Structures are given as C-alpha cells and as structure tokens.
Amino acid sequence: MFCLLVFMCFGDKLEEKQIQKVEQVQRRMLVNISRFNILNFWPSLSKIVLRKRWAEFLQLHKDREDVILPLIRERKKLKEQRLRKLNMDENKDEYVLSCVDTLLDLQLPDEKRKLNDLEIVSLCNEFLNGGTDTTTTALQWIMANLVKYPQIQEKLLLEIKEIVGEGEEVVKEDDLQKMPYLKAIILEGLRRHPPARMVLPHAVTEDTMLGGFLVPKNGTVNFMVADIGWDSKAWEDPMAFKPERFLNSEREAFDITGSREIKMMPFGAGRRICPGYGLAMLHLEYFVANLILNFEWKAVDGDDIDFSEKQELTIVMKNPLRAHLSRRVAS
Numbered sequence: 001m002f003c004l005l006v007f008m009c010f011g012d013k014l015e016e017k018q019i020q021k022v023e024q025v026q027r028r029m030l031v032n033i034s035r036f037n038i039l040n041f042w043p044s045l046s047k048i049v050l051r052k053r054w055a056e057f058l059q060l061h062k063d064r065e066d067v068i069l070p071l072i073r074e075r076k077k078l079k080e081q082r083l084r085k086l087n088m089d090e091n092k093d094e095y096v097l098s099c100v101d102t103l104l105d106l107q108l109p110d111e112k113r114k115l116n117d118l119e120i121v122s123l124c125n126e127f128l129n130g131g132t133d134t135t136t137t138a139l140q141w142i143m144a145n146l147v148k149y150p151q152i153q154e155k156l157l158l159e160i161k162e163i164v165g166e167g168e169e170v171v172k173e174d175d176l177q178k179m180p181y182l183k184a185i186i187l188e189g190l191r192r193h194p195p196a197r198m199v200l201p202h203a204v205t206e207d208t209m210l211g212g213f214l215v216p217k218n219g220t221v222n223f224m225v226a227d228i229g230w231d232s233k234a235w236e237d238p239m240a241f242k243p244e245r246f247l248n249s250e251r252e253a254f255d256i257t258g259s260r261e262i263k264m265m266p267f268g269a270g271r272r273i274c275p276g277y278g279l280a281m282l283h284l285e286y287f288v289a290n291l292i293l294n295f296e297w298k299a300v301d302g303d304d305i306d307f308s309e310k311q312e313l314t315i316v317m318k319n320p321l322r323a324h325l326s327r328r329v330a331s
C-alpha cells in the first residue's frame with residue numbers, strides 16, 4: 001500500500017531503497033506523534049523545559065526534508081523538461097500525473113501565490129500517512145471477517161467470477177462497479193471496524209448549541225465514530241458482520257459521505273470529510289477482490305479469529321490475522 005501511495009505521490013516507480021528511506025522517516029514521525037504533541041502547548045516554555053525533545057523534533061523534520069525534497073525537485077525538473085518537449089513536438093508521452101504535480105501547479109487563491117517547497121513536503125507527508133495505516137488496517141479487518149465467515153467469502157467469489165469471466169486472474173478497476181456484494185462487504189467492514197475511532201479535532205468558531213449542549217467558541221468537538229456505526233437504534237444486530245444489510249432492493253448506493261443521513265462515518269462527514277475516501281474505497285475494493293479471486297483464505301488449523309482490538313495509530317487487530325492461503329486453480 002505504501003509503495004502504491006509513494007508512486008501516486010511522486011509519479012515515479014522509486015527503487016526499493018528510496019521507498020524504504022521515505023517509509024522510515026514517515027514512520028518515525030508517526031510513532032512519535034503523541035510525544036511531539038505536547039510541544040504545541042506553550043512553545044515558548046517547552047522550548048526551555050523540553051529542549052531535547054524540540055531538538056529531536058526539528059531533526060526529524062530536517063531528515064524528512066532531506067528525503068522528500070529531492071524527490072519533489074526531481075519531479076519539478078521532469079515536468080519542466082516535458083513541457084519544453086511538448087512545446088517542440090506535439091507527441092504525447094506516457095506521463096502519470098502525480099500528487100506532487102498538482103501541488104506544484106496549485107495557486108493559492110487568497111494569497112495569490114504557489115506553495116513553497118516545505119509546504120509541499122508537509123502535504124506529501126499527509127498524503128502518505130493519511131492513506132497507508134488507515135487502509136491497511138481496514139483491509140486486515142475485512143480479510144479477517146472473510147476468513148471467519150467462509151460462506152461470505154464463497155458468495156463474494158461467485159460474484160467476482162460472474163463478472164471477470166472464466167480463467168481470468170485479475171479483477172480490473174472497471175469490474176468493481178458491477179460488484180454490489182463486494183461493496184457491501186467493504187462498507188460492513190468499515191462500519192463494524194472503523195480504523196479511526198474519532199475524527200480529527202474540530203472546533204466551533206462561535207458559541208453553538210449541539211444536541212442541547214452549549215459548545216463555547218473555540219471549544220473542541222469530536223465524534224465517537226465507532227459508536228455511531230454500532231448504534232442499535234440505527235442498525236439491527238449491530239455487532240454482527242452482515243454485508244447483506246447494505247444490499248437494498250432498490251440497489252441504491254449507500255451514501256458513505258453522510259450527506260443524506262449519518263448512520264456511520266468512518267471517514268468523517270461534511271466539509272472536513274477525509275479527502276482520500278474515494279481512493280480508500282477503490283483500494284479496498286480492488287485489493288479484496290483480487291485477493292479473493294486468486295486465493296482461498298482459511299483459518300490456520302486450531303486458530304480462532306480473534307477480533308480483540310488494540311489502539312495503535314488506528315484501531316488494529318490485537319492478534320494480527322494469520323491465515324492459510326491456497327492458490328485457486330483457474331477454472
């Protein structure tokens with residue numbers, strides 16, 4: 001997943017070593033996030049009292065810049081070269097538009113300026129961090145349920161085979177749109193096991209009444225994401241894994257953005273909804289479909305799938321999924 005996001009971010013298939021460097025520096029930042037959070041409070045005081053931690057934080061920023069800035073500059077050069085080439089000759093080459101390309105082109109409307117290098121580094125960081133752990137955690141929970149409930153796995157396999165055709169080993173992006181049961185499984189996975197238990201902290205800009213409570217100006221508001229999806233007033237038998245609940249007779253697509261009603265909000269809702277939700281849904285559908293088409297997933301002998309949770313950056317499986325995979329024979 002990380003390699004895929006690095007490719008989308010920089011538009012180039014980097015060498016393994018380069019990817020590892022990016023991953024290491026991103027991970028160091030993520031695992032230390034709570035230690036560094038305290039530096040937000042009273043920076044002038046913490047710069048004296050927590051001098052060492054500040055030094056560590058600034059060093060980590062510098063290390064991140066050293067790894068990511070050359071990739072951005074490389075891309076900038078490539079973009080300029082390509083533009084010159086295109087001006088001379090109208091032949092279009094194979095060019096993958098990357099996240100960095102769009103950031104390089106972006107013009108801030110109010111400030112009427114482009115992003116500077118460090119702002120681009122920071123946005124690349126959000127893209128890579130926001131999209132990796134969340135999606136892989138969701139994928140693990142979903143696969144665990146498919147191992148636990150072989151009848152659901154079997155039903156999904158039938159749906160996939162009906163669409164991709166005999167002997168085909170790859171589910172393509174276009175095929176995914178024709179697979180309502182696959183979509184239902186992903187939604188049920190996100191409802192039952194949302195990787196983020198809360199959204200990012202939001203604040204009200206003026207005194208606001210919310211559900212009968214006064215939230216004072218600048219007060220922080222957050223939402224219990226999992227509890228919303230487990231509410232027995234909104235969902236029948238909420239703790240059970242039942243993808244069928246998302247298959248309605250009208251075949252109307254479930255609104256994951258919560259713009260009509262909010263019965264679950266794994267990506268948040270409204271203006272600050274996760275900007276990567278469409279990409280995450282696509283990645284989850286694509287990976288689950290291809291993993292099931294190509295392999296039969298079974299519990300390891302004597303293992304029961306344990307759905308205990310552990311809080312890491314996201315809510316992960318306390319005992320990570322162990323499964324026995326057998327290659328399916330093409331029929």
Ligand code: HEM
Nearest residue numbers: 126130131134135138196199200266267268272274276280
């Ligand atoms: C299953 C996968 C994912 C889940 C469950 C998830 C969940 C969330 C949630 C709950 C938020 C906070 C929303 C709020 O504050 O109201 C968020 C924010 C964010 N997500 Fe995701 N996300 C996922 C995948 C992705 C992907 C693939 C990307 C990008 C590649 C991404 C990038 C971001 C960014 C940049 C933010 C911060 C937005 C802001 O500051 O307003 N996420 N995500």
